[in-house]
Amino acid sequence: MINIAAVVLILLGLYSLLTTQHIIKMIVGLNVFEVGLNLFIITIGYRSNGIVPILTRTNNVQDFVDPLPQAIVLTSIVIGFGLTAVALVVAKKIHKTYGTYLINEIGGKVE
Amino acid sequence: MDLMNYLEIVASLLLIVFGVLIVMSKSIVKTIIYLSALSMIAALAYVLLKAPDVALTEVVIGSGLITFLFLFTYKRQKKVGDQE
């Protein structure tokens, strides 16, 4: 279920990255790719009868879901934010220099 | 068990619907708002997969800060933005 939706999101993000002309839509496609990828990594560690991996008075340590993919994805989300911030700054500078956001009007050959 | 299965199927369908809406949309502002909604549905999916730390991070960063960055880059006050 959710792992199939995550793979579909990865492919949709890749398609949007390949075929659009507008720079902002490219960066949105990159973000969709990252949301799908992080979802897929967490579905690897899921157990059907598992519980949240936090110890309380009444639960048992052997029932946890796998906490290692969650620690990895925590790092990945914050790094994705840093990447989007730098990419948007470069897009803003491109718009300032060339006056447009579409990549086939920015100098060079036209398809 | 039936409720959890039902919620998982609803969440997967909503994820795919918003993904397709992002790719097919023609106006840039709508695309940015759909991205923010996709982040929120992904946070719901994280709670269903029993991962509350990740859900907290995704909601605050994906739906709050990234949407602001996109909107403030695209819409400036004194310049004529490229409306599609």
Place this chain on the structure above:
Amino acid sequence: MKNILALLLIAVLAFLTMTYVVDNNLIPEYGEARLDQTVSGAYVTQSVTEKNNDVSFGRSDNLETGSANAVTSIVLEYRAFDTLGEVTVLFIAALGVSLLLGSSENFAKRPKSGFILKVGSKIILPIVIIVGVYIITHGHLSPGGGFQGGAMIAAALLLMAISDPQFIPSIKQFKLLEGLSGTIFIILGLVGISVSGYFLSNYMDTGIIGTLTSAGIIPILYMFIGLKVGSELISIITDFLREEAECD
């Protein structure tokens, strides 16, 4: 032409990944992860260096990490080097944004906010800041930690900046705070080398699991990480609010 080629590539990739996602030998089936066959089994029962089988809330004393939140004990004790890498990447991103955008002194004109935003933000703002500080300090007992709490404090400042067009955050103090917190994080890790022989080791006494003063050095490290991440995100947001400079 480009569209058709891209569609073909996506179709081939979809075929390959669907046949490998649905059944394969590399990753377990959806919903069938087993803890005793992977390394997470040792992380969860806190028995990486010495075997230990009873972890119960409020009774076990002086375990390896002593933290009730399994994700926190992985992020700051068993895989602490990856956290150092993430702190470095965020620092480089904030540096890059500030070099490219930080050259003008004036701030762009922001639109006026409506009535609901002005009044509602005055009510919600102290609650968001207090919840952010709570999430940072209780990282080892409940879901949370430094990254989540730092991002919430940055979002509180963003709410302040949106609802009041004359608000200007003073950025020099935040950059100083960010550099100071990062340096203290690294110094605490280097002290670990001289005490136990490896970077970022947990050298304080990890008390009874489940109390507020447990888990040794983990809450202290998370406090400094929270301050650092919060001020970094605030400085990125402030650089985006600036006006465009006359460039060459």
